[in-house]
Amino acid sequence: MGVLEGLKPERVFYYFEEICKIPHGSYNVKAISDYCVSVAQSLNLEVRQDEEYNVVIRKPASEGYGEAPVLMIQGHLDMVCVKDAGVDFDFEKDGLNLVVEDGYVHAEGTTLGGDDGIAVAMGLAILEDNAIAHPELEVVFTTEEEVGMEGAIALDTTDLKAKYLLNLDSEDEGHFLAGCAGGVKATAVLPMSCASAEGTAMTLRVHGLVGGHSGSEIDKGRANANILLGRLLFELHEALPFCIISVDGGDKDNAIPVDSKAEIVVSDEDIDEIQSLAAAFQEKVRSEFHVCDPVIAIDADVRAEGGYEVFSMALTEKVIFMLMQVPNGIQTMSADLPGLVESSLNLGILKTTEEGIVMTWAIRSSVKSLKTLMMDKLRYMTEFLGGEMTFRGDYPEWPFNPNSKICALCKKIYEEQTGNEASIEMIHAGLECGLLSEKMPWLDMVSMGPEMYDIHTSRERLGIASVERTYELVLTVLKEFKNYCN
Incomplete structure (x- = not known):
C-alpha cells in the first residue's frame, strides 16, 4: 500500500x-x-x-x-x-x-x-x-x-x-494570479588571494533561521544567514585581528539561507573575546528579529591550533565590505498594487572555491528597469572590488492583466464552490x-x-x-x- x-x-x-x-x-x-x-x-x-x-x-x-x-x-x-x-x-x-x-x-x-x-x-x-x-x-x-x-x-x-x-x-488557494515579477540569477566571484597564518581555528556559524522562498516570502521580515554572517565578521573585525579560512552559506539562490559559517584563525588570547562578542551578537539579532526569526543561533566553536592557508588581508577586507554593503531583501514596493513587493534580491549562496569567493543572488522585479538597476549595482560593486559578475537565466515579467477571462472564471467557480471570497493578484515571484x-x-x-x-x-x-x-x-x-x- x-x-x-x-x-x-x-x-x-x-x-x-x-x-x-x-x-x-x-x-x-x-x-x-x-x-x-x-x-x-x-x-x-x-x-x-x-x-x-x-x-x-x-x-x-x-x-x-x-x-x-x-x-x-x-x-x-x-x-x-x-x-x-x-x-x-x-x-x-x-x-x-x-x-x-x-x-x-x-x-x-x-x-x-x-x-x-x-x-x-x-x-x-x-x-x-x-x-x-x-x-x-x-x-x-x-x-x-x-x-x-x-x-x-x-x-x-x-x-x-x-x-x-x-x-x-x-501555493495560495483562492488567490488567482494574473501577473508576476521577472528575474535573473547574478553570480559574483572575488578572485582568491591567499596568505599563511598560525593560530587557533574557530568556526563561526549563523543557524536556526526560518528561511523560505526568496520571492513569495521576502516580505516576511526573515533574516538572511549570509548577511548576518557578514555583520558578525564586521563586528569582530572592528574589535580584534583574525584571518579567514573560508566562508560558506546557503545552497539555493531562490531560498533565503538559514545557515552560514566562516572558518577563522585567531590568537589564543582572543578566543574568549570572540565567543563573548558572538554571544552578544546573538542577543542583538534575536531582539531585532524576535517576531519573524526568534531562534537565531550564533556559535563560535574552537577547532584546533596549527598553521593555515587563509585569505589575504586585501581579500578579507573585500569580503567583509561586500557582505556588509551589498543590497539585499526588498528594494521597492509597488505604487500600483499596494502591499506588493516590486523589486528585491536575495543573497542565497556564499561559498569558497579554489577560484575565489562566489556569491549568487536571485533578483526579482515587476519593472524591467528596476531589475536592470539591481544588476548594475551588483556588477559595479563587484568590478570595483576587482571581481567578475555574470548573469544567467534572465526571464521577463508577466504584466498584470486585471481583465483576464480565465482568471475571472476561476474566481467565480471558487467562490461558488467554497463560499469564500477569492482575489485576482500579482505575485513577487517568477x-x-x-x-x-x-x-x-x-x-x-x-x-x-x-x-x-x-x-x-x-x-x-x-x-x-x-x-x-x-x-x-x-x-x-x-x-x-x-x-x-x-
Whole structure:
C-alpha cells in the first residue's frame, strides 16, 4: 500500500506518490520526464519530448467541446532539493519519504516537491480520465524552472495552439494570479588571494533561521544567514585581528539561507573575546528579529591550533565590505498594487572555491528597469572590488492583466464552490507565464494551486483537503470553459 493511498482525489495522489519515488531535482529530470512520456504513451496520446526533457502532451476535446479554444495546463518537473542537517538522504538516488500528518503531506527531513509535483500529478490524472468534460488540451511540463526557467526558455511553442493557459504553480488557494515579477540569477566571484597564518581555528556559524522562498516570502521580515554572517565578521573585525579560512552559506539562490559559517584563525588570547562578542551578537539579532526569526543561533566553536592557508588581508577586507554593503531583501514596493513587493534580491549562496569567493543572488522585479538597476549595482560593486559578475537565466515579467477571462472564471467557480471570497493578484515571484506570454503573446493566463507552506525548505507541506478542492475547481473550469472563454 502507498503512503498516500486513500487520500482524495485518489488518482492525483497516486501520481503524486509515483512522482515522489523518482529523484527529480533540477538538472536531474530525465527519469521523471520519461515517466510522463510513458504515461502519455500508455494512454495513446500524442506526446513529444525535447532535448531539455520538456514534455508536451495533447488530448483531443471531449464530445461537445470541439469548437472551444485550446487550453494549456502547465507545470514544471523539477523540485528544489533541501534537507535538514544530518539527514542521510541522496537527492540523486533516493525517493522521498512521505508522511501524512495533521491534514498535510510532507517529506521526512527534506523538501516535498509539491512545488510543482502537484501540477504534474493533476495533469496526468486529467489526461487519463475520459469522463472529464474538457476542450482540446495541451499539457506542458517544463524543466529546470527552479534554476532559471531554462526549460521554458528552450521550449519550442511553434506547434502549440492554446489560447488560454492554466498554470498550476501557485501555493495560495483562492488567490488567482494574473501577473508576476521577472528575474535573473547574478553570480559574483572575488578572485582568491591567499596568505599563511598560525593560530587557533574557530568556526563561526549563523543557524536556526526560518528561511523560505526568496520571492513569495521576502516580505516576511526573515533574516538572511549570509548577511548576518557578514555583520558578525564586521563586528569582530572592528574589535580584534583574525584571518579567514573560508566562508560558506546557503545552497539555493531562490531560498533565503538559514545557515552560514566562516572558518577563522585567531590568537589564543582572543578566543574568549570572540565567543563573548558572538554571544552578544546573538542577543542583538534575536531582539531585532524576535517576531519573524526568534531562534537565531550564533556559535563560535574552537577547532584546533596549527598553521593555515587563509585569505589575504586585501581579500578579507573585500569580503567583509561586500557582505556588509551589498543590497539585499526588498528594494521597492509597488505604487500600483499596494502591499506588493516590486523589486528585491536575495543573497542565497556564499561559498569558497579554489577560484575565489562566489556569491549568487536571485533578483526579482515587476519593472524591467528596476531589475536592470539591481544588476548594475551588483556588477559595479563587484568590478570595483576587482571581481567578475555574470548573469544567467534572465526571464521577463508577466504584466498584470486585471481583465483576464480565465482568471475571472476561476474566481467565480471558487467562490461558488467554497463560499469564500477569492482575489485576482500579482505575485513577487517568477512564473513561467512570463516566458510563455513572450513566446505566445495572445495567451490569456492564470496561475493557481492548492495551499502549500514553507516551500523550498524541509518544512514544506501540502494541504490534502486543499488539493481536493483545487482539483474539483480545475475540473469545473474545464467543464464551463467553453461558455466563458472564446
